[in-house]
Amino acid sequence: MTYEQIFLFCLLGVVFGFLVWGRIRYDLVAFAALIVAVVGGVVEPHDAFVGFGHEAVVIIALVLIVSRAMMNAGAVELIARVVLSSGRSLSSHIGFMSVIGAGLSAVINNVAALVMLMTLDIEAAEKAKRPVSQSLMPLSFATILGGMITLIGTPPNIVVAEFRGRALGEPFSMFDFSPVGLICSIVGIAFVTLVGWRLIPTTGQAAAAGGADEPGLFVAEAGVKENSKAIGKPVDELYPLAEEHDVAILGLVRRGKRLPGFAASEEIRKSDHLVLEGEPKAIEAFIGAAELNTSASEKHGGIRGQSLVLVEAIVPDNARMVGRTALDLRLLYRRGVTLLGVSRQGKRFRERVRKLTIKPGDVVLLLGPESRVMDATDWLGVLPLADKRHTVIQRGKAFFAVAVFAAAVASSVMGFVPLVVALAAAVAIYCLFNVVAAREVYESVEWPVIVLLASLIPLGLALETSGGTKLIADSILSLTGALPAWAILTILMIVTMTLSDFLNNVATALIAAPVGLSIAQGLNVSPDPFLMAVAVAASCAFLTPIGHKNNTIIMGPGGYRFGDYWRMGLPLEIIIVAVSVPALLFFWPL
Structure with a gap:
């Protein structure tokens, strides 16, 4: 050789x-x-x-x-x-x-x-x-x-x-x-x-998918705010309320560190964080019932704010989030969005949610104003699941889009222009008629x-x-x-x-x-x-x-x-x- x-x-x-x-x-x-x-x-x-x-x-x-x-x-x-x-x-x-x-x-x-x-x-x-x-x-x-x-x-x-x-x-x-x-x-x-x-x-x-038999379970954190009725109570006193809302309390975080075990007998203090596991809607309901808040309540005005949305999103292998944490991304301060929870094939983890390194196939739970969450999902490169409002569908242009694409394919098949030219012309027409925004052209690739x-x-x-x-x-x-x-x-x-x-x-x-x-x-x-x-x-x-991107995308939602x-x-x-x-x-x- x-x-x-x-x-x-x-x-x-x-x-x-x-x-x-x-x-x-x-x-x-x-x-x-x-x-x-x-x-x-x-x-x-x-x-x-x-x-x-x-x-x-x-x-x-x-x-x-x-x-x-x-x-x-x-x-x-x-x-x-x-x-x-x-x-x-x-x-x-x-x-x-x-x-x-x-x-x-x-x-x-x-x-x-x-x-x-x-x-x-x-x-x-x-x-x-x-x-x-x-x-x-x-x-x-x-x-x-x-x-x-x-x-x-x-x-x-x-x-x-x-x-x-x-x-x-x-x-x-x-x-x-x-x-x-x-x-x-x-x-x-x-x-x-x-x-x-x-x-x-x-x-x-079905653990991560939101299926009916085993709903998608996220590990999330909720802070103990001032005047919360949970203050002064041992953690296990909240178990009946958590069970009522189909939420599991996994532990307690104090001064940035997770306490050993489930900390069931530990007395809850102001500024502590409860580690929760459950379905997104159940977590949200329990946080409200227990008078807790998210780690970014001051930023968002509380989880009950009318303008806030909770969005589940899959993390593909090419997302900006992969290999990084919410702290690394400065998600809250850059985008005004909180990473509230993470679902990883039904697994539990001891890391704090905002310090957890995100992997392909994870399902993340994002909290924030609707417009900011939608912008953040695009920026992060994640694929929203539970909330479909991230895409403003221009239904009146559906047949136009199909016609342009069909014309491009036909012109290539009949030998009028090479395929690359036909597709480029179709993209130009889509941009001209605002079917695809200029920002989306680069984001789509x-x-x-x-x-x-x-x-x-x-x-x-x-x-x-x-x-x-x-x-x-x-x-x-x-x-x-x-x-x-x-x-x-x-x-x-x-x-x-x-x-x-x-x-x-x-x-x-x-x-x-x-x-x-x-x-x-x-x-x-x-x-x-x-x-x-x-x-x-x-x-x-x-x-x-790992052989095909489609198989990676379904790993988290399918559990x-x-x-x-x-x-x-x-x-x-x-x-x-x-x-x-x-x-x-x-x-x-x-």
Whole structure:
């Protein structure tokens, strides 16, 4: 091996190690790796930032903005309006939601589709008096499957399409992914509807979701204000009042420190803080009944202030809150909003709420004036659940938004303009007619994903030009030389799918696509089925909550544990491989 190959293999190994570890943000890891590659001489300085102008990067950013516009205009709401029905059985509900989720994911980003439908699914679970965990994971998987149907449904499709254009002269078009993607979606949805949801453990699964059987439990703090009737009483004297309001008193904080145990016999003093666990509405009612207040009562005028709202919000992995505390963010002083409570898969913790380091998948409870809470959720990058007023839907522009998007897609499919130009024109029109505000244009883009992709593109190019991808492909061929081409295609899918379960799916597609092309060239067969196999496999991350953003988002609301995903995800991945390989060979012959 050459110096460049050894350097790149070692560097990518370190990158993958950090991505699996997950303690450092993936965009920072990728960008740092790019700088190391430049310093190491394997990437030329003038090529270091070509990824930021790459067409795949621009298309992904534009798709996210278009998704925001469709939601702002109420186009998604029009489709989803018929979702809620208490008369459907669980299987019927899951099937109905899955079909809608897959259909939306085919035309907008699958993350946006999940965020829109997730709130409706939680409401349906509350009406049906069942844990939301039974339906939330099937919905997430369905939106992932639906994203495979079109070019713009999921980032791996865009990455693979643009790689084909650079390597073979012509990219995959908008609906080239549809035959195989549609078959995988239909079979996958049938599985999660009829069998898959039965494999999900339900014990303790609705703890963070607000489900009817086990409502979403938050750990919160309430201060003891002057003249409170709780002063002078031992903590256990408040137990009957707490039980009446379905709230548990977990302990007492005095002078900034949590007292040992439950502090049941400790006499309550002014300026103490009670640590509470319960549903948001129950906590709010108990605070009022016990004459307590929040830690920011002077700022807000008390929790009973008419202009205040309580908002539950999910923390995605790219939120500003991740890895930081409310104190670090100076949330109250910068935004006038209090972090009242945190729900983390039903777990209790001893840290003070404002000193608790927030993790992806947490559900936070924010308190403040409505306008400030809505601004704070945007600034923090969290996804509101219980309060939908964060989005002012311009319902009169729904059909206009759909028409603009359809015209953009049609002009690209008919070859009038490239897809990137068509989407850019659609975004410009949305901005011109105020469907998307200028601020929302920048907020809609998931910048960590953009930085990740733009940083890995030069590394992928360097791996190709150094002969690294050919070396990997030759190694695979030497190990599988006696096998037929379809078997090697299957192995490529399994390896890519496994990588995608533990790495970002964009990173997986960037590395696996050149390997797939090299294997096809080594076998002297058409590269298209191998590239399509990479696109399908990179999207199918069903075994873990870290392989796909949708799986991370549902972890907190569904009360899922890390090991819950494989129960439905493993058989689904096996089914996808079994179905997609024959479909690939039929629609994209070797």
